Amino acid sequence: MxxxxxxxxxxxxxxxxxxxxxxxxVVFIEEQRVPLEEEWDGRDDACTHFLALLDGRPVGxxxxxxxxxxxRVAVLAEARGHGIGAALMRxxxxxxxxxxxxxxxxxxQTHALVFYERLGFQAFGEAFLDAGIVHRNMxxxxxx
Numbered sequence: 001m002x003x004x005x006x007x008x009x010x011x012x013x014x015x016x017x018x019x020x021x022x023x024x025x026v027v028f029i030e031e032q033r034v035p036l037e038e039e040w041d042g043r044d045d046a047c048t049h050f051l052a053l054l055d056g057r058p059v060g061x062x063x064x065x066x067x068x069x070x071x072r073v074a075v076l077a078e079a080r081g082h083g084i085g086a087a088l089m090r091x092x093x094x095x096x097x098x099x100x101x102x103x104x105x106x107x108x109q110t111h112a113l114v115f116y117e118r119l120g121f122q123a124f125g126e127a128f129l130d131a132g133i134v135h136r137n138m139x140x141x142x143x144x
Contacts, residue, residue, distance in 0.1 A: 027074035
C-alpha cells in the first residue's frame with residue numbers, strides 16, 4: 001500500500017482562486033445545490049485561502065476572512081474521510097492565531113457539527129437556514 005502525501009497551501013485568491021473555484025463549484029453548487037449568487041459573495045479577495053493537495057492533486061479548500069471567520073470548507077467527495085478537512089481547518093486556525101485573533105468562528109452545516117466539535121469548536125445560538133441548508137454558529141477560543 002502506498003502512502004499518500006497531503007500538502008496544504010496558503011495564499012491569496014489571486015494565487016489559489018482558480019483551483020478553489022472549481023472545488024467549491026463541485027461541492028457547493030453541484031452537490032449541495034447552493035445557488036450561484038449565494039456561493040460567490042464577493043469576499044474572496046479579502047480572505048486568506050487554503051488549498052489541500054493529495055499527491056499533488058487539488059482536493060479541498062477553505063478560507064479565513066479578516067474577521068477570523070472560517071468558511072467555504074469543501075473537500076471533493078472522492079477525497080473525504082482522509083483527514084483533509086481537519087488539515088484545512090488546522091491551517092486556517094493557525095493562520096488566525098498568527099494574525100492575533102483570540103477566537104475563530106464558523107457557520108457549520110448541522111451534519112458537520114461533530115466534525116468541528118472534534119476540533120474543539122462549540123456551537124452557540126439557534127439553528128438557521130443559509131442557502132437552504134440548516135447551520136449552527138460555532139466558535140473556537142484560541143490560546144496564544
